[in-house]
Amino acid sequence: MLKESFNRLENRSDKAVGYFYGRLFAAHPRLRALFPVALGDQRARFFLALTRIVWSQDNPEELAAYLTGLGRGHRKYGVTAEHYRAVEDALIATLRVYAADVWSPRAEEAWVEAFRSASATMIEAAERDAGGAPPWWTAEVVEHDRRSDDLAVLTLNPERPLPFAPGQYLTVQTFRWPRVWRPYSIANAPRSDGRLRLHVRARPGGWVSGALVRGTAPGDTVLLGPATGTMTLDPDSGRDLLLVAGGTGLAPVKALAEQAVMSGRERRVRLVVGARTESDLYDLPDLRLLEAAYPWVRVHPVLSDEPGSGGPHGTPADVLGDLDDWDGAWDDRDAYVAGPAPMVRRTVACLQRLGAPLERIHHDLLKAEE
Ligand SMILES: NC(=O)C1=CN([C@@H]2O[C@H](COP(=O)(O)OP(=O)(O)OC[C@H]3O[C@@H](n4cnc5c(N)ncnc54)[C@H](O)[C@@H]3O)[C@@H](O)[C@H]2O)C=CC1
Numbered sequence: 401m402l403k404e405s406f407n408r409l410e411n412r413s414d415k416a417v418g419y420f421y422g423r424l425f426a427a428h429p430r431l432r433a434l435f436p437v438a439l440g441d442q443r444a445r446f447f448l449a450l451t452r453i454v455w456s457q458d459n460p461e462e463l464a465a466y467l468t469g470l471g472r473g474h475r476k477y478g479v480t481a482e483h484y485r486a487v488e489d490a491l492i493a494t495l496r497v498y499a500a501d502v503w504s505p506r507a508e509e510a511w512v513e514a515f516r517s518a519s520a521t522m523i524e525a526a527e528r529d530a531g532g533a534p535p536w537w538t539a540e541v542v543e544h545d546r547r548s549d550d551l552a553v554l555t556l557n558p559e560r561p562l563p564f565a566p567g568q569y570l571t572v573q574t575f576r577w578p579r580v581w582r583p584y585s586i587a588n589a590p591r592s593d594g595r596l597r598l599h600v601r602a603r604p605g606g607w608v609s610g611a612l613v614r615g616t617a618p619g620d621t622v623l624l625g626p627a628t629g630t631m632t633l634d635p636d637s638g639r640d641l642l643l644v645a646g647g648t649g650l651a652p653v654k655a656l657a658e659q660a661v662m663s664g665r666e667r668r669v670r671l672v673v674g675a676r677t678e679s680d681l682y683d684l685p686d687l688r689l690l691e692a693a694y695p696w697v698r699v700h701p702v703l704s705d706e707p708g709s710g711g712p713h714g715t716p717a718d719v720l721g722d723l724d725d726w727d728g729a730w731d732d733r734d735a736y737v738a739g740p741a742p743m744v745r746r747t748v749a750c751l752q753r754l755g756a757p758l759e760r761i762h763h764d765l766l767k768a769e770e
Pocket residue numbers: 585601645646647648649650651652674675676677680702703704705714715716737738739740741742743744746763764765768
């Protein structure tokens with residue numbers, strides 16, 4: 401019933417989400433101040449979150465993990481338990497209009513139940529978190545390494561320890577764009593000095609990414625939300641590890657590689673790095689150092705837009721079936737994939753074709769898109 405009515409919104413999601421925010425702010429004008437001036441991306445993120453909630457109803461464990469991260473992340477917006485009721489009212493009002501042809505008292509009951517259960521999980525996670533962790537961290541930019549016109553590697557020093565697991569991401573706000581938060585994967589395993597690295601590509605029209613690449617220097621301060629995401633290593637696994645990155649998707653994958661070598665287990669690690677051109681292999685010297693220090697780590701660059709230089713031509717999916725000196729069964733490997741959404745989808749499909757079971761293939765696609 402949830403899926404059927406939500407499907408009516410999916411066909412007109414822009415209008416429906418616009419209606420939702422209109423209802424929300426008309427009934428509670430003061431809530432507008434919690435949101436950035438331009439709502440565009442927020443609307444898309446809200447819709448993605450709803451999609452995830454509706455489609456994960458059959459997988460309560462995954463849904464609970466997702467909502468826990470979402471609830472913790474909402475603390476930084478100043479969201480309190482009372483705000484959820486306002487959102488519920490606006491959401492039900494929106495569904496009543498946009499799913500009118502399938503709406504019924506039973507559908508409304510199902511939505512109210514699903515929404516209350518989701519918000520209870522989020523509120524509980526936020527309250528648990530409030531006992532120990534701040535809603536956000538301030539962090540000083542201690543290094544700003546501009547690797548190309550549109551790409552920078554930032555090293556940040558959070559004012560107090562920010563716990564995270566390799567493979568996770570956090571949200572960043574710059575002072576230039578109040579209340580606009582964007583997710584970035586952490587590009588290192590935890591260090592004794594608590595510092596974090598981010599790989600940031602300035603996107604055309606990207607407010608936060610543009611500010612981080614072109615308008616940020618050492619000594620500046622940024623705000624960080626709590627780390628979240630489930631693309632983390634299985635602590636009990638000693639299986640071979642395949643790490644696949646496209647562009648700045650290298651960040652979480654590099655953190656996982658660092659963790660794998662630091663664990664002291666000599667598991668074979670293959671790191672396939674997709675980039676457009678040789679100059680887009682912005683972190684290759686560092687990866688080569690890792691490879692030189694740990695003989696069981698191998699790095700495979702793949703160039704999509706520049707045939708004949710620096711590595712084989714294609715995208716990561718084109719080379720996975722053909723990695724030399726990589727024997728063993730695909731169902732005995734853990735695979736982690738990060739990068740542009742089409743690249744992640746193609747890589748996952750390719751791994752499945754090769755025989756890798758879905759439960760061994762990890763990615764954070766939806767979450768990164770949010
Ligand atoms: N946890 C995650 O999944 C993370 C995802 N990302 C995402 O990764 C992306 C990185 O962007 P850029 O550095 O600009 O990458 P990019 O656009 O330069 O692409 C890098 C490589 O990805 C592959 N690729 C790109 N489009 C493809 C397609 N349609 N089909 C197959 N392969 C394709 C190619 O190998 C290409 O060389 C961003 O969208 C970012 O949001 C970044 C960090 C973490």
